[in-house]
Amino acid sequence: MGWSLGGVYAREIAKRCPDSVRQVITLGTPFASLGGANHAGAFYKLVNRDTSQLTPAMQARLRECPPVPTTAIYSKTDGVVSWRGCMEKNTAKSESVEVNASHLGMASHSEVLRVIVNRLAQPEGQWRPLQNSQRSARSTRH
Template sequence: MPTVSLRTAHQAPPLALLAMEPLRAMFDFAASRLAFAPAQQIGDGHPVVVFPGLGGAPFTTSHLRSFLSGCGFTAHCWGRGVNTGPEGDFDDWLDGLEADVRRWHAQSGRKVSLVGWSLGGIYARELAKRCPESVRQVITLGTPFASLRGSTHAETLYKFLHGDVAQLTPALDARLRECPPVPTTSVYSKTDGVVCWRGCIERKSALSESVEVEASHLGMATHPEVLRIVADRLAQPEGQWRPWRRKRLA
């Protein structure tokens, strides 16, 4: 299967897809509430930290966290309020998040899984690179780690909330593409109206994969299939990670 070149200049999704995002997200949420229940007690209780997307407040990931708690995981909000982007130097800012991950690891005695939605996935990946001894696995939802500049509609919102994108140098851009040294799953949608799906593709390896879903970007954290995939990935015994295999209906 041909791979997508990480050097390709990707374009942001069509404006028609972007315009449909709010309505599609409502349908994704309704489908999750009406037709999908947690897979009871498939989790082993290990801590899972959920990072919201750009502009996302804790309530935007509350459904996902509630679902994971119902599955038997110990789900945590990232604990930093609204995600307006890194403050000041990126690496200095990550120091605080790294301290949080190490604290959760120390308090529970278990490695921590990190689930990041959109920009939150960038944080999750970088934290796993900084303290892999504390991280069990990483799951990103609609995170364009392979192509941030010029290929997302979120760039305008980032500038509005944070000022500019001057920190995203070619060196940092290349660093963000690097896969964490822990099991990593990138969930993406070809009908994502906010970010270019090609920028969400992770190179397949023994510890990394990309899983396609049919979801909106704004509804990614509530879509029934996404919830099922996240729970399945997290439920794998530590040290026995295997790639996702879509289960056929009987």
């Protein structure tokens, strides 16, 4: 599990060591737009001063879904990262779940915690996407 840039690390670890990772859950992680269109990209550039590592090939690799069940939790009211860059494609092993939370409040928001508990409660090897009836009224599938 990873929040913001920590989610990028969680996804990359799952890609490199899929046998050691049961599932990935990201919170407000801009894996699809780390290079721009959000404040996280500006922060990355400020901290690293060298953005040459964020090549188009690297950005494409970051967008690739891990080979393990993956839930990307995002919010249109995030305020730090673009919600569009935090969404995963819906497949048999991946999903995006919308919540109504700020970026900094995401890790303690009750709606987010309910999704996390639901995801972690699934038996190993029996991952299923979150059902519409389990989502809050504001959550939608994309």
